Amino acid sequence: MTATVKYDEIEVGQQIPAVDYPVRRVNLVMYAGASGDFNPIHWNERHAKAVGLPDVIAHGMFTMAEAGRFVTDWAGDPGAMVDYGVRFSSMVVVPDNDEGAVITVSGVVEEKLDDNRVVVALTARSGDARVLSRARATVRLA
Amino acid sequence: MALNRDFVGRTYPASSSYEVGRVKIREFAAAIGDDNPIYRDPEVAKAAGHPDVVAPPTFPIVFSLTGAAEALADPELGLDFSMVVHGEQRFEYTRPIYAGDELLCASTISEIRSVGRNELLTVTSEVTTAQGEPVCRTYNTLIERGGAA
Numbered sequence: 001m002t003a004t005v006k007y008d009e010i011e012v013g014q015q016i017p018a019v020d021y022p023v024r025r026v027n028l029v030m031y032a033g034a035s036g037d038f039n040p041i042h043w044n045e046r047h048a049k050a051v052g053l054p055d056v057i058a059h060g061m062f063t064m065a066e067a068g069r070f071v072t073d074w075a076g077d078p079g080a081m082v083d084y085g086v087r088f089s090s091m092v093v094v095p096d097n098d099e100g101a102v103i104t105v106s107g108v109v110e111e112k113l114d115d116n117r118v119v120v121a122l123t124a125r126s127g128d129a130r131v132l133s134r135a136r137a138t139v140r141l142a
Numbered sequence: 143m144a145l146n147r148d149f150v151g152r153t154y155p156a157s158s159s160y161e162v163g164r165v166k167i168r169e170f171a172a173a174i175g176d177d178n179p180i181y182r183d184p185e186v187a188k189a190a191g192h193p194d195v196v197a198p199p200t201f202p203i204v205f206s207l208t209g210a211a212e213a214l215a216d217p218e219l220g221l222d223f224s225m226v227v228h229g230e231q232r233f234e235y236t237r238p239i240y241a242g243d244e245l246l247c248a249s250t251i252s253e254i255r256s257v258g259r260n261e262l263l264t265v266t267s268e269v270t271t272a273q274g275e276p277v278c279r280t281y282n283t284l285i286e287r288g289g290a291a
């Protein structure tokens with residue numbers, strides 16, 4: 001479990017630059033299969049519209065996974081994650097075209113804890129919407 | 143319809159263990175578009191100090207609600223799945239999940255409350271090894287839109 005970011009070199013307030021994660025319909029089909037969540041609002045436009053949604057939407061857990069990847073890529077080791085929680089505040093609408101949607105994730109070091117742990121506050125946006133709120137990851141750094 | 147508060151505090155152990163496989167971890171990593179070799183190559187994982195390939199942090203979602211699935215579908219609870227959206231999710235990790243782990247998961251309906259017109263139901267799941275070693279705890283909050291109206 002070796003994170004590559006060093007605790008002593010991190011300061012509260014430090015920004016982690018934004019990364020764009022594209023999401024197309026095929027990603028949602030793959031995620032449905034891998035996760036076992038086959039709710040048709042994530043792959044069937046007809047069904048999504050029938051229940052009042054603008055279009056097919058991404059699984060909340062897909063967005064959480066992308067924001068988690070943002071943290072583990074920064075920290076250098078997925079095993080460094082100690083605690084990770086989010087609230088799903090808006091939907092990621094994924095149109096049926098080649099562009100799909102984009103989830104943009106950025107972070108800021110909010111707090112330094114003991115035992116080389118830091119709390120990263122995450123922001124995830126898609127279009128104009130903030131799709132996660134209260135998103136926090138605690139990671140143990142080197 | 144308001145959810146039946148009698149369900150709060152009820153615990154549902156999974157009927158069988160979940161065996162974490164390298165292929166499933168690779169499939170999950172591919173599905174989230176993460177090409178990190180630590181999810182695929184045992185040698186890379188071992189070089190980073192892990193016993194085998196590591197599962198991505200959100201991987202427990204694959205099995206952590208299985209035990210409670212029957213209770214959530216119980217008509218006595220009154221949950222209308224067509225109105226359910228995922229409200230919140232949290233994972234507290236004691237250690238990462240590795241390929242080769244044989245995991246047990248006990249899920250408890252820990253809270254039901256009304257917020258405005260919605261009903262919020264939280265399932266807390268304790269994930270351990272078959273030997274009882276703690277691995278992670280998950281909190282999954284479902285929102286039933288209009289359920290409290």
